[in-house]
Amino acid sequence: MKEAKMEKTYNPKDVEDRIYKMWEKGGYFAPKINTKKKPFTIILPPPNANAPLHLGHAMYTVEDTLIRWHRMLGDPTLWLPGADHAGFETQVVYEKELSKEGKSRFDYDRETLYQNIWDFVQKNKSTMENQLKRLGYSLDFSREKFTLDPDIVKTTYKTFKRLYDDGLLYRDARLVNYCTKHGTGFSDLEVEHEERDGFLYYIEFPVKGEESLIIATARPETIPGDIGVAVHPKDKRYKKYIGKIATNPVNGSSLPIVADGFVKMDFGTGVVKLTSAHDENDFDVCKKHKLPLIQVIGFDGKLTKEAGQFEGLKVLPAREKVLSYLKEKGLFKKEEPYKHAVSLCYKCGTILEPLPLPQWYIRMNDTKKSLSKVAVEKVKNGEIKIVPKRFEKVILRWLTNIKDWNISRQIVWGMRIPAWECKDCGSWVVTDGEAPVKCKCGSSNLVQDSDTFDTWFSSGQWPFSTLGYPNHPDYKYFYPTSVMETAYEIIFFWVARMIMLGVYVTGKIPFEIVYLHGLVRDPKGQKMSKSKNNVVDPMDLLDKYGADGVRMGLVMGNPAGSDQSLQEPKFIAARNFANKLWNIGRFILGKVEEFGDEAILNERADPKALKKEDQEILKKKIRLVNDASKSLKKFRLSDSLEAVYQFVWHEFADKYIESVKDRKDYEVFIPVLLEVYKDCIKLLHPFIPFVTEEIWEKVFVNEKTPLIVSLWPDRQD
RNA sequence: GGGUCUGUAGCUCAGUUGGUUAGAGCGUCUCGUUGACAUCGAGAAGGUCAUAGGUUCGAGUCCUAUCAGACCCACCA
Numbered sequence: 001m002k003e004a005k006m007e008k009t010y011n012p013k014d015v016e017d018r019i020y021k022m023w024e025k026g027g028y029f030a031p032k033i034n035t036k037k038k039p040f041t042i043i044l045p046p047p048n049a050n051a052p053l054h055l056g057h058a059m060y061t062v063e064d065t066l067i068r069w070h071r072m073l074g075d076p077t078l079w080l081p082g083a084d085h086a087g088f089e090t091q092v093v094y095e096k097e098l099s100k101e102g103k104s105r106f107d108y109d110r111e112t113l114y115q116n117i118w119d120f121v122q123k124n125k126s127t128m129e130n131q132l133k134r135l136g137y138s139l140d141f142s143r144e145k146f147t148l149d150p151d152i153v154k155t156t157y158k159t160f161k162r163l164y165d166d167g168l169l170y171r172d173a174r175l176v177n178y179c180t181k182h183g184t185g186f187s188d189l190e191v192e193h194e195e196r197d198g199f200l201y202y203i204e205f206p207v208k209g210e211e212s213l214i215i216a217t218a219r220p221e222t223i224p225g226d227i228g229v230a231v232h233p234k235d236k237r238y239k240k241y242i243g244k245i246a247t248n249p250v251n252g253s254s255l256p257i258v259a260d261g262f263v264k265m266d267f268g269t270g271v272v273k274l275t276s277a278h279d280e281n282d283f284d285v286c287k288k289h290k291l292p293l294i295q296v297i298g299f300d301g302k303l304t305k306e307a308g309q310f311e312g313l314k315v316l317p318a319r320e321k322v323l324s325y326l327k328e329k330g331l332f333k334k335e336e337p338y339k340h341a342v343s344l345c346y347k348c349g350t351i352l353e354p355l356p357l358p359q360w361y362i363r364m365n366d367t368k369k370s371l372s373k374v375a376v377e378k379v380k381n382g383e384i385k386i387v388p389k390r391f392e393k394v395i396l397r398w399l400t401n402i403k404d405w406n407i408s409r410q411i412v413w414g415m416r417i418p419a420w421e422c423k424d425c426g427s428w429v430v431t432d433g434e435a436p437v438k439c440k441c442g443s444s445n446l447v448q449d450s451d452t453f454d455t456w457f458s459s460g461q462w463p464f465s466t467l468g469y470p471n472h473p474d475y476k477y478f479y480p481t482s483v484m485e486t487a488y489e490i491i492f493f494w495v496a497r498m499i500m501l502g503v504y505v506t507g508k509i510p511f512e513i514v515y516l517h518g519l520v521r522d523p524k525g526q527k528m529s530k531s532k533n534n535v536v537d538p539m540d541l542l543d544k545y546g547a548d549g550v551r552m553g554l555v556m557g558n559p560a561g562s563d564q565s566l567q568e569p570k571f572i573a574a575r576n577f578a579n580k581l582w583n584i585g586r587f588i589l590g591k592v593e594e595f596g597d598e599a600i601l602n603e604r605a606d607p608k609a610l611k612k613e614d615q616e617i618l619k620k621k622i623r624l625v626n627d628a629s630k631s632l633k634k635f636r637l638s639d640s641l642e643a644v645y646q647f648v649w650h651e652f653a654d655k656y657i658e659s660v661k662d663r664k665d666y667e668v669f670i671p672v673l674l675e676v677y678k679d680c681i682k683l684l685h686p687f688i689p690f691v692t693e694e695i696w697e698k699v700f701v702n703e704k705t706p707l708i709v710s711l712w713p714d715r716q717d
Numbered sequence: 718g719g720g721u722c723u724g725u726a727g728c729u730c731a732g733u734u735g736g737u738u739a740g741a742g743c744g745u746c747u748c749g750u751u752g753a754c755a756u757c758g759a760g761a762a763g764g765u766c767a768u769a770g771g772u773u774c775g776a777g778u779c780c781u782a783u784c785a786g787a788c789c790c791a792c793c794a
Contacts, residue, residue, distance in 0.1 A: 008753085009754080009756070010754095215794085216794070219794080230794095275794090279794070280792050281792055281793075281794070340793085390722080391721095394789075394790090397719095398789095398790075492789095523729085525729095556730095556731090556742080557729085557730055558731090562723090563723095563788090564729090565729070565730095567730085567743080569728090569729075569742060570743085572742090572756080578756090580753090580754065583754035584753070584754085586753045587753035587754080590752080590753060634733070638731070654759090661753095
């Protein structure tokens, strides 16, 4: 009893590390597989292994709360940690590091660059692990995974090959959203759109044997790459032009005039120039009318030799030069202000150029067994539930309008695509990772695609690849997982793709519930970003308020799916609450000491001796257990925590404990104190694990097992 | 162009299927307490729940419109 003395205030720093090590040593994070019980599983959204954790990652607290709750319910509970190599993101971060040393990625060959990034990532990975531990997360690190672990890579490759064999994967030279600064293409999702003020330029295109056509364009610099002109088939104004030949006003080339329904008669002059290689609509139309591709903008962002006299100019200077050339020739008619959306690189804001580049695409929406259709079904029929519900509409909308997914990236960092091109017959050999010996044409002149996967292609398979699909006992037992908890920001990037790939590969849903949390913003409600210099390091908060304070401060008053702005008073209140809770323990031990009867710690009160206030508080406690549990079942974590908070502070402490101070019948009220206190400690443990575990050790000295594996109040015998 | 969300006490926000005097934290004011806790207690002030209609016996909660703000999606030259 003496060595269990409690300090006057709860000091997280003296406690957290020791308690966490005790949990780890006891092996409590690792579930015991019991086929008679339904497991509870969460796969941690793998943080990007290119930087320390940010405050948003502390929202993983929601997961730890659910995990600890289920562990206390007696479910075999697995929370599997991991880290994401985060292909493009990490390469960008690493290149920034390089530029600080005055270097760039071009100073290294592929292998060296890869190895350097690998080392960089390993360092970050171990920092992150320690940070996750400091937050108290009861992750089973014995099962930790990294997206570039050999078994994960193998699984990802197998999926790639299967998609290919099933006809759901193809290689095509379409126009890709290409960032000339980063030197890679993106999927549609990574493209940012922004309204910009620009001009619509009206240019005269001479036509043999007819009056000239006037064409409105926002991109005169692409005129050297024009390959045709289009009008609407029903447009009376231009009927007579169809089939005739217009002249390219810049280089005099011949431009067939075709009719196509895609032309908007009421836009501009109702005549469109066709730039096969730099506009998606035009690209499609040209394909239909068998007009060839002329690339006038290169992958370096400069005009190609196809642009003739404009070769070597960047896009905007080229625009000026072309316009002044046209003005000289008298073919420039007018310009008018024009607001339109431009596509930007989400990383650097560079205007993306649609450029023709062969990429691997996953077919999404155009076949019976399309990935998206199956995913839509699983959400619609309720097999997968989304919390909060409003995001169901969001994800369904996206899934039903989805386009084919470009998974090729022209970067080094990531999983190299297991596809080889035969340099003799031009066909491709796709494998599940092994280098092929020969092409079907017999040639062994095979060269591997230099591209890597979109990082989301591998993380999209995370729920089953981490569990060892298809044969590992973990996969067989823990899949489908129970909950996927993540930020609503990545619902398309990640959640939707996990559903599609999970169902496609395993035939089962990857998770039953999707719980989405919101952003953690700065105190003014601004998004945190390095450029705004308003980033709060979660580790600083940890030092100030303890892990419990940070966890509680983030969860309290924050319902699923809503953003919150960081409020220090919330963390202060949470820290104070931990201290209040702690002091209730001190009070009880003080009473035990006062009456000098330690045996009372093991005894129950005689029901007949209970006073009215004893019965009252016991009754209220039962109701509390009920309410708190119900809220957790509905994923209303904040409600659960708040109910306990109110009860502990304003019922138990302010009223009952005050009422007990003058009483002498300690053999009655001390057992009551202990009974109520114990259940409160349990109800709070999922939220604030450290202080509760420490109290458990100090006050409930006769308990056989640590609090982390004790039974939830309503599960007691 | 389409869609979603938000607007509740001075501040930051809860408020699940509509139901008695609308809640919390912080802040403010008064008083108390230094033997559980000053990271404390007792009490108080403070809200036409954005606005205008509607449904209902009854609406912060449902419907419509308006205003203000945030965000997401989108190939219209």
